[in-house]
Amino acid sequence: MLDGVTVIDFSHYLPGPFASLRLADLGAEVIKIEPKTGDMMRSLSEECVFRANNAGKKSIALDLKNEKDLQTAKQLIQKADVIIESFRPGVMKRLGLSYEDVSAINETIIYCSISGFGQQSKYSLLGSHDLNYMAITGVLAQLKDKEGRPVHPAITLADLIGSIHAVEQIVAALYHRERTGKGTYIDLSLVDGLLSMMTNHFVIEHDTGRKNGIDVLAGTIVCYHLYETKDGRYVSLAALEKKFWENFCHAVEKPEWISYHYSPAKEENPIFLEIVRLFQTKTLQEWIEFSQTVDCCLAPVLETDEAKALFAGDSYRKMIHIAGRRIEVATRYDETLLQKRKKAPSLNEHGDQLRKRE
Numbered sequence: 001m002l003d004g005v006t007v008i009d010f011s012h013y014l015p016g017p018f019a020s021l022r023l024a025d026l027g028a029e030v031i032k033i034e035p036k037t038g039d040m041m042r043s044l045s046e047e048c049v050f051r052a053n054n055a056g057k058k059s060i061a062l063d064l065k066n067e068k069d070l071q072t073a074k075q076l077i078q079k080a081d082v083i084i085e086s087f088r089p090g091v092m093k094r095l096g097l098s099y100e101d102v103s104a105i106n107e108t109i110i111y112c113s114i115s116g117f118g119q120q121s122k123y124s125l126l127g128s129h130d131l132n133y134m135a136i137t138g139v140l141a142q143l144k145d146k147e148g149r150p151v152h153p154a155i156t157l158a159d160l161i162g163s164i165h166a167v168e169q170i171v172a173a174l175y176h177r178e179r180t181g182k183g184t185y186i187d188l189s190l191v192d193g194l195l196s197m198m199t200n201h202f203v204i205e206h207d208t209g210r211k212n213g214i215d216v217l218a219g220t221i222v223c224y225h226l227y228e229t230k231d232g233r234y235v236s237l238a239a240l241e242k243k244f245w246e247n248f249c250h251a252v253e254k255p256e257w258i259s260y261h262y263s264p265a266k267e268e269n270p271i272f273l274e275i276v277r278l279f280q281t282k283t284l285q286e287w288i289e290f291s292q293t294v295d296c297c298l299a300p301v302l303e304t305d306e307a308k309a310l311f312a313g314d315s316y317r318k319m320i321h322i323a324g325r326r327i328e329v330a331t332r333y334d335e336t337l338l339q340k341r342k343k344a345p346s347l348n349e350h351g352d353q354l355r356k357r358e
Contacts, residue, residue: 002028005174008077009033009057010097011086012040014156015114015190017053018163020084022331023170025341028082030057031354033073035064038347054344055328060355061348064095072355073097078106079357082170086114089124099185108183110173112166118189130190133158137194138201142212161197162190216240216262222272223248225265226301233284234301235291248296252278 005028009020017032017039024030032039032054038061041050060076062069074097077083083102085092092098092113099111116133117123134140134157135150143151166188173184195202201213212218219225223239239245242261249257260271267273279287284300291298302310308327312320321328321338330337 002026002174005029005082006031006080007082007084008073008080009084010092011084011114013086014041014049014053014159015162015166016084016086017041017050018160019112019114019166019170020057021053021055022163022167023082024056025331025334025337031076031080031350032057032059032345033064033076034059034061034347036061042347051344052329056341057345058350058354059345059348060351064097070096074105076354076357077102077109080106080109081174082110082112084112084114084166084170089113089115089119103183103185106183108177108181110170110177110184110186112170112173112186112188114162114166114188114190116190118191119187121189130156130158133190133194137191138198139194142201158190158194161193162188165193165196220265221262222265222269222275223261225275227276227279229282229284229287230280231283235279235284235287236299236301238297238299240297244296247294248298251290251294251296254278 002023005023007020007023007028007030009016009030010033011017011020020028020030020032039050039054041047041053044050060072062073064070064073077097085097093101099109099113102109102111113119115124116128117126131140131152134153137158139157140150140153143153145151166186169186169188173186176182176184201211204213205211216224223237223245226234226236228234237248239248239261245261246258249255254274257271257275263269263271265272282290287298288300291300300306308320308322310316312318312322317333318335319330319333321330323338326338326343328337328341334340
């Protein structure tokens with residue numbers, strides 16, 4: 001879909017690289033500009049995160065403070081369609097690679113600056129990370145334990161959602177250029193994506209004062225809840241619709257529960273306690289087998305290795321591809337991913353090839 005589109009990616013860590021990975025999977029050529037020491041993510045997590053987010057790209061190592069290397073970058077930019085950068089606001093301008101500098105040599109460029117708080121806000125120059133963005137936008141307050149304490153998530157939602165937001169904006173800008181011939185500057189804050197995701201919560205709080213979104217989706221009722229199994233694992237029951245709840249009640253031979261569909265998931269509720277005890281009578285595997293035969297919106301809470309095995313198999317859409325020690329996770333449904341997507345590049349792997357384009 002994006003064949004013929006060239007992306008120059010100056011970004012490090014996760015938001016920019018995950019965005020350009022998604023563009024690469026759509027067919028774009030992505031040229032990763034790295035410092036001579038490499039993307040900082042190369043040195044973390046045994047390079048797992050770097051490899052996961054930089055597959056299918058080309059790498060060239062440049063010292064952008066060196067005039068010759070800077071000119072190489074500009075030569076590549078002249079023939080590019082998109083730039084992604086995630087430095088602190090002002091860094092690209094000091095390097096002579098701001099949107100104004102770049103558009104002077106490539107007026108149709110689409111230039112996406114990814115930062116925590118945007119280029120011009122009160123917080124623009126503050127150092128921050130994913131946990132901070134989730135905290136300040138109200139997202140973290142939606143993830144609390146029974147005592148009301150925020151739970152530290154093990155997934156970087158701001159980075160990942162921000163990446164998808166960036167791709168959305170870039171693709172829209174490419175379409176705009178097709179119609180008008182004009183380039184676009186995109187000032188993208190990682191906070192923006194989280195705030196847009198919180199739209200239901202903000203409107204509900206504004207109109208009603210309730211701070212946790214849609215009450216029935218917050219684990220407050222028996223039919224939409226997480227339950228512990230006999231072996232200490234968990235399943236998710238989401239039988240909101242009457243038909244699913246009835247299917248569940250009949251399957252467990254408890255038709256008398258049907259009228260308690262939306263009753264509170266509280267210890268004062270004897271029906272809730274009965275359901276809790278019921279789920280503790282079977283193991284996770286037994287409930288998985290139950291969920292595959294009873295249409296009641298029941299699914300296991302899987303660990304990473306279990307989810308990997310499930311979605312690498314043939315029973316679902318194949319989003320995870322494994323061949324020997326190689327694993328690739330698709331950014332969209334694509335059965336031929338392993339054949340099309342090349343491994344993440346070594347540092348400066350394509351340096352000589354890309355310099356010949358000058």
